[in-house]
Amino acid sequence: MTGTCTPEWIALDWGTSNLRAFAMQGATVLERAESNAGMRKLEPAQFEPVLQDLIDPWLHEGLGALIACGMVGARQGWAEAPYRAVPCAPVAEGLTQITMQSGHRVHIVSGLSQxxxxxxxxxxxxxxxxxxSLNPKWDGVLCMPGTHTKWxxxxxxxxVSFQTFMTGEIFALLSESSVLRHSVVPDTWDGSAFQDAVxxxxxxxxxxxxxxxxxRAGDLLKLNDQGSARAALSGYLIGMEIAATRPYWLGQNLAILGMGAQAQAYQGALSAQGVPATMVDTERATLAGLTAVHRQLKACI
Amino acid sequence: MTGTCTPEWIALDWGTSNLRAFAMQGATVLERAESNAGMRKLEPAQFEPVLQDLIDPWLHEGLGALIACGMVGARQGWAEAPYRAVPCAPVAEGLTQITMQSGHRVHIVSGLSQxxxxxxxxxxxxxxxxxxSLNPKWDGVLCMPGTHTKWxxxxxxxxVSFQTFMTGEIFALLSESSVLRHSVVPDTWDGSAFQDAVxxxxxxxxxxxxxxxxxRAGDLLKLNDQGSARAALSGYLIGMEIAATRPYWLGQNLAILGMGAQAQAYQGALSAQGVPATMVDTERATLAGLTAVHRQLKACI
Structure with missing residues (x-):
């Protein structure tokens, strides 16, 4: 829930499943608000009232820009933000703009295409x-675990280039909807079964x-440890991805965006290959990115 | 629907999704009946009344055995038929028996385990x-396409040994329930996209x-031919399986059990590797198998 504060600008991380809003002063978060009104659940006409409701207490006359990233800019989103083709800087001027009935302006960051x-x-x-912006002049490879993991x-x-793997979505489908759902026990983890599978x-x-x-067969024949199937399934899928991205990460700086269980699984798999990776908090990176876009925007005005 | 005939015995192919019944005289089918009452839809107590209803017009005093194969013998089926461990003959004596209230006896063929x-x-x-029994003294490798394809x-x-691949189930999940469902057009097939993907x-x-x-990305960016995604998805998955089974089929006689689209895809993929494969009708093989079991059973009595 939002209280009352008078932010300089508002940062919006609006993805497929959720909307996260941040009342900002420069690079500082004054307050935050969250809703499960992700892009998937909304018709185009519903974006504005959903946003208006969530951030109403923050709206004031002196409020600057609202800056949004994520699937809000997809064809099925609020307004389509055209892709920018790589190689290119991750963000640039020329954001897609929407003026709300309240007069406030929302700027949507473009996605990238290859x-x-x-x-x-x-x-x-x-x-x-x-x-x-947090690691200026950093060269290397960024691993961004998710439903569709990006390298x-x-x-x-x-x-310079990037590659997306459907690993996370395949894991979810197999563990929840395939015959393996009978053998995959939620919330279990067997570290050595994971590493063996990788x-x-x-x-x-x-x-x-x-x-x-x-x-599945090992479970039916009572040959497997209870609770090892989930980690093994994850290991087989992440192992394929580590194999496919080897030309990408070999001999490069490597950072993993994320701190949760999925990011830790990637770090564990890479670490077993002798590849050290720094882990970075995703929300911190998102806010630093939206703040960098806000700085660019102010410099242009 | 069944009419009235007086079969010598009854063959039952009772799988996860369907029940197929055949009124038999020796190796000859007199009549057939089918129901969608597969194992998945039935509680243990429902198997007998479902079967009784379907084959009622065929029941007579002189009727011999009812012989059933498939998931009817699973732990969640009518009665669990214990697995037999390979290496072994595909079928043997010692079937699991159930006596129906009508006095007729159902024999369930055991599955195999490794x-x-x-x-x-x-x-x-x-x-x-x-x-x-149709190809006596045949040595080689049999490819049995399905939800879970067996080699x-x-x-x-x-x-001697066998290997099961979840390829068919993965294809169904990805084409119907993943982000690819937006790009995979049902009933399309692009032969060259399939072979490229293999x-x-x-x-x-x-x-x-x-x-x-x-x-998916190629579709969003309008870089792909409409209608090629389904064949490409199939090709990527079957290609992996052909790679994994190479030590199995290399230099061996190879037969594919099946005549439909999925079996043809396997044949196409193998043929492009210079591997010829005979295709065999599945129902004919099932009936020949149940007939062989019936012959064994009669010889034992």
């Missing part, structure tokens, strides 16, 4: 800009669909 | 027995989860 191989991102570009090659302040997939990624069925 | 790597089958063992190594009339996966199986997202 032609070969085809790829897109929305929201991550802002986190990348934030990461670079991003950064050099000289630009996104190593297996690194040697033989092609065997994934057989390894997965063996989890 | 310890290393863990694997199980139920129903396929009967198709394998049927295939071997079975046969030698000297025995199942070749891609054979070279780089570890890239699967990225290749899949590229199908």
């Amino acid at each position: 032609t070969a191989p085809p790829d897109v991102m929305r929201g991550e570009e802002t986190q990348i800009a934030g990461f670079l 991003v090659h950064l050099s000289a302040g630009e996104v 190593a297996d997939s690194l040697s033989h990624p092609e065997r994934m669909a057989a390894k997965l069925f063996a989890l | 310890t290393a790597p863990p694997d199980v089958m139920r129903g396929e063992e009967t198709q394998i027995a049927g295939f071997l 079975v190594h046969l030698s000297a009339g025995e199942v 070749a891609d996966s054979l070279s780089h199986p570890e890239r699967m989860a990225a290749k899949l997202f590229a199908l």
